[in-house]
Each structure stands twice: as C-alpha cells, then as structure tokens.
Amino acid sequence: MNKKLCIAVSGLNATDNPGPGIPVARSLRESEAFSDAKIIGLAYENLEPGIYMPGIVNKTYQVPYPSVGSENLLQRIEYIHEQENIQVIIPNFDAELHAFITNEKRLNDKGIATFLPTLQQYEERHKANLPAFGKKHNVLVPKSITIASANDIHKIRKEFVYPVLIKGKFYDAYVAFNEEQALMHFNKISSKWGVPVIVQEFIRGTEVNVIALGDGKGNTYAAVPMRKLYITDKGKAWSGISIDDDKLLKLTYQIIDSTKWRGGMELELIKTNDNKYYLLEINPRIPAWVYFAVGVGQNIPETLVKLALNMPAEPFTTYNVGTMFIRYSWDLIVPMEQFQILSTTGELEKN
Amino acid sequence: MKLKPKLAISDSGFIFDPSTGESYSLNEEGLIIVQFLKEGKNEEEIKEHFLNEYDIDETTFSRSYLDFISMLKHFNLIEHE
Numbered sequence: 001m002n003k004k005l006c007i008a009v010s011g012l013n014a015t016d017n018p019g020p021g022i023p024v025a026r027s028l029r030e031s032e033a034f035s036d037a038k039i040i041g042l043a044y045e046n047l048e049p050g051i052y053m054p055g056i057v058n059k060t061y062q063v064p065y066p067s068v069g070s071e072n073l074l075q076r077i078e079y080i081h082e083q084e085n086i087q088v089i090i091p092n093f094d095a096e097l098h099a100f101i102t103n104e105k106r107l108n109d110k111g112i113a114t115f116l117p118t119l120q121q122y123e124e125r126h127k128a129n130l131p132a133f134g135k136k137h138n139v140l141v142p143k144s145i146t147i148a149s150a151n152d153i154h155k156i157r158k159e160f161v162y163p164v165l166i167k168g169k170f171y172d173a174y175v176a177f178n179e180e181q182a183l184m185h186f187n188k189i190s191s192k193w194g195v196p197v198i199v200q201e202f203i204r205g206t207e208v209n210v211i212a213l214g215d216g217k218g219n220t221y222a223a224v225p226m227r228k229l230y231i232t233d234k235g236k237a238w239s240g241i242s243i244d245d246d247k248l249l250k251l252t253y254q255i256i257d258s259t260k261w262r263g264g265m266e267l268e269l270i271k272t273n274d275n276k277y278y279l280l281e282i283n284p285r286i287p288a289w290v291y292f293a294v295g296v297g298q299n300i301p302e303t304l305v306k307l308a309l310n311m312p313a314e315p316f317t318t319y320n321v322g323t324m325f326i327r328y329s330w331d332l333i334v335p336m337e338q339f340q341i342l343s344t345t346g347e348l349e350k351n
Numbered sequence: 352m353k354l355k356p357k358l359a360i361s362d363s364g365f366i367f368d369p370s371t372g373e374s375y376s377l378n379e380e381g382l383i384i385v386q387f388l389k390e391g392k393n394e395e396e397i398k399e400h401f402l403n404e405y406d407i408d409e410t411t412f413s414r415s416y417l418d419f420i421s422m423l424k425h426f427n428l429i430e431h432e
Contacts, residue, residue, distance in 0.1 A: 206371065227372035244357060244369035273427075321369045322359065 005034060006084050007305060008077075010042040011092025011288075012050025012057070017234050018327075020092040022050040023291035024301045025057055030294065031302035033311075040084055042077075044093070046342050052334045054350070059084070062346040070099035074106065081110055088113045088308045090301065092285060094170060097122065115308035116263045117284050118216075125259075125282040127169060127198050133282075137258040139251070140278045142203050142270075146196035153183050156199050165200040168193035173235070175202060200280075205272040208243070210252045211286070211293050213300050215307055216262030221315045222300045223252045224293040229324065237289055237327075242296045244321040251277055264290070264304055292325040352420070353430040354388050368428065375426065380405075384419060 007028060011019030021041065028034045041050055041057035044065055051060040061080045064072045073096065080086065089112055091100045100107070101116050108114075116122075124133050127144075134141030145159055156164055157179065166185035167173040170193050176182035182199070189197050206227065213222040225248045230239035252267060264286035270278045286300060293300050298316040306313035342348040359367040364377035366385070377385060380401075387397045394416065401412050423429050 229372070241372040243372040245371075322367055322372075 005037040005088075005305075006040060006086050007034065007037050008040040008042055008080070008084075008086045008089045009057070009092060010044070010063070010090075010096060012041050012043050012048040012060070013045070014049040014053075016232055017236060018288040019048075019050075020286045020288045020290055021048075022053065022056055023288060023294075024090055024092060024286060025050065026291055027294045027299055027301040028305065029055065031299050033302055034305060038084070040080065040086060042080075042089075043342075046339065049332060051342060051348060052332055052338060052350075056350075058350055060342065060348045060350070062342065066096045066099045070103065073099055074103055077107070077112070078110060081112060086112050088115075088305050090114075090286070090304065091116070094283075094285070097285060113308040115216075115304050117261060117265075121259055121261055122284050125284060127167060127281060128196055130198075130279070130281075134279060137255060139255060140276060142201040142278050142280065144198050144200040146198055147186070148195040148197075150183060150186055150190075153179060153186060156182055160199065160201060163202045165198075165202055167198040167200055169196060169198065173200075203270045203272060203278045203280075205270040205278075207280075208245070208248060208269050208271050208277075209237070209240075209287075209289075210248060210267040210269070211290060211300065212252050212256060212261075212265050212267065213304055213307075214256040214259075214261030214263065214265065216260060218257040218260050219315060220253045220256045221303050221307065221313065222293065222298045223249055223316075224296055224298055224319050225249060225252075226289065226292065230326075239324065239326045240289060240292060241324045242292070242319060242321050247275065248277060255279075255282075264300060289325065292323075293319070295325065296320040296323045352388060352393075353391075354385065354423075355428055355430050358389075358428060360385060360389065366428070368426075371427070373426070375428075381419060384416070385423075 009021045009024050011021035013019040014022050025039050039057045041060035042063045043051050043060050050056050063076050066073050091097055100114055101119050101122055104114055128146045130141045130144055163175050163177045165173050166176050166182055168189040172189050174185040176185050186197050208227050210223055210225045215221055225243050225245050226240040227243050228237040228240045232238050266283040266287035268281040290300055296319040298319055303313050357369050364382040366375040384397060398412055401407055
C-alpha cells in the first residue's frame, strides 16, 4: 500500500536532548500502511545521527535553521519537494513549528500535507499563557507569572511561597528556594532563551506524561500515559513505564475536545498526593518517546499520516499497561565519505 | 481493609501498581500478608496464621503488622475506606 508515498521528517538528533525524528521514522517503517514509504530526513546539522543510521531515512537533505528566516526554510522545502514529491511533512523540531504552521496553505498548495495544531492552538498553550489556557479549558494549572527583568524578582515574594520554578519560555526549568537562587536562575535562563521568564508555583507530586493525537475536531485518536522512571540531567525521559490511569486519560480527552487539538502533542502534568492533576506544559508536537506508544500498541505517526492525507483511520482505545522503555546510546561507525557528501552537497542518499 | 484492586502481585513478591507505574518488592512474610489481604482476610485471621506458623508472640506480631500496614497506606496500596 502507498509504495510511492514520500514522507519528510525533521528532528534526526538522537543526543541527550533527543528529537522525535528517528522514532517517528522508525514507527512509519514498522507501520502496516507506510512501511514502504520513502522517508526523507530534514537535517539542520550534519552530525544528526538519524542521517547515518541504517534503516531510518532513505535520503537526507540539509535545511537552514528557521532562525535565519522561514522563507529560506520554505524555499529549501520546495526545492526538496521538486526532487522527491513529498506528500506529508512531520516537523519534529520546536523552533520550526511556527514556520510550518503559518505556511500550511503554501505547502498544501504545492501538494504537501501537514497535520499540525492551528496557530491559535499553538499560541494559547505557550508556557507564558498557561493560566489563561487553564481557565479557558477548565484544567488545573500551577499559578504562574512572567517577569521580564531582574528588577521584578522581588515580585515573587509577594505572589508565591518559596520554592518556585523558574522556567525559560522554550526550555529549562530550575527550582529556586530563595530570592538569590531565583535571580541566579533568571539570569541564566534569560541570557540563553530571552525574556519573558516564567515563575511558577512549585506543585509537589509525581510527574506524569501523556502522548496524544487529536483530529482537529475534538476527537482523541491516540493517548498513552507514561511515568518517567529515569530522567537525564536535561530533564529528558531515559526510561519510562506505561500506566493505567483513567482520570488522566479523561483529562486528555477533555483537553483535546475543548481545544479541538489537531496533531500530536505531549501533556506534562503533576499528579498530587490527593489525586489532582496540574498541567505544566503542552508540547505541540510528537515527543521523542513516541516509539514507546508504538511499542504498547498505538502507532501514532502512522495514524497522523493517515489523518493528514484524509485516509480512513481508527482511533486507538487500548494499550499495554506496565510496559517499559529504556533508551541507550550506541556508537555508529560512519565512513568519512558519507559525512563529506552531506557536507559538500547538502544531500545524502542512504540506499 | 482492602488492597487497591488493580495491583499485580507475583509469587516472587513483586508488586506492580499499574495506576502509578510504581513497583515494590516484598519479603516472604510481607507477601503472605498481602496475599491474605487480597483474599479478604482480616487482621485476626492473619494473626492466627502467623502465631501458628512462626515463632512470634502476639505483641511483636501486632507491632510489625501495624508497621507494615502503615507502609502500604503510605504507598497508597490500600484502598481508601
């Protein structure tokens, strides 16, 4: 089926801050519908491991970072499309999502489908907008404020009881137990990610995560809750276990129904000892642990591609509980020639 | 007193709580108590078993039993009554 389908994925980095591209490609390779699809890798760096891994992508093209301008990225995508006739793109890199969301029509007009949240969905779930999001969609969220200057650190004392979380608008979160630590974390985060910096109430409990897929009409097509068992110093899950939590699944269905979420997502929540769930974050894309969902019975990338192409798709209703995933690192031996071809031509054919 | 209904308890004393993903290891005596609780036995019945089968007096058993039950409660393995 669909032997000539061409699907492009980005986020081929499998570092200690892994991108979802490799597990997305692996999920498609193992799917019933798209195992014979041609998978094109879109790489921002020439050392992203997915470029060189056997059996992942058929061909990789280097693409410019969206930070140099989304027009450059779009033109490069259009060039690749002329070569490969891409039917679907699954962007997996946070910084590129805005460019793909805002250029959905332009891509569609060229015959390239995406299945991403709308700009409104993307914007309203931003960390800085979380309190309004919680109110609008009837979800508990930790109290939070944004601060744009070190002079505002004193505001924390008036609004919160320490400890608090100091979070970057895209990445990074540190616990501050007093004003000095809050200032230190503010300076570190604002110099790296800019302002505003988010100050968030510290909720005690267990962190739980859900990977989910919404169809854009309020229906949940997939949802797998997971508890991280081992977390790296960058806060990434290195090991996790699928859990049976009806309340968490109902909350996921409610969020997708209320937001009419379209595409993949990851919910990050804290479950308190009195069984309340506080939403910490919504990542508006498939997370890097997506292959775990496939492993417990829900091939989310396969269903996402079906929805993107308006193919018939069935929502998943079950998954295996009590299954674990454990990541590992692996040294890949790469002939210099491959690196050289990619570096000089911006393209690398793998088979 | 009732154990959480979905707990998976293996013969080797490994308990898995599917609602939290937590797992626990029990020693032989802990496993016996948990299995008795699963069967719906009360404290008196469990005590009778231990006093008959083990070299233990009633006071020591009751103290250890209470310790163990409070640990199960602490880990939310007992259903709220």
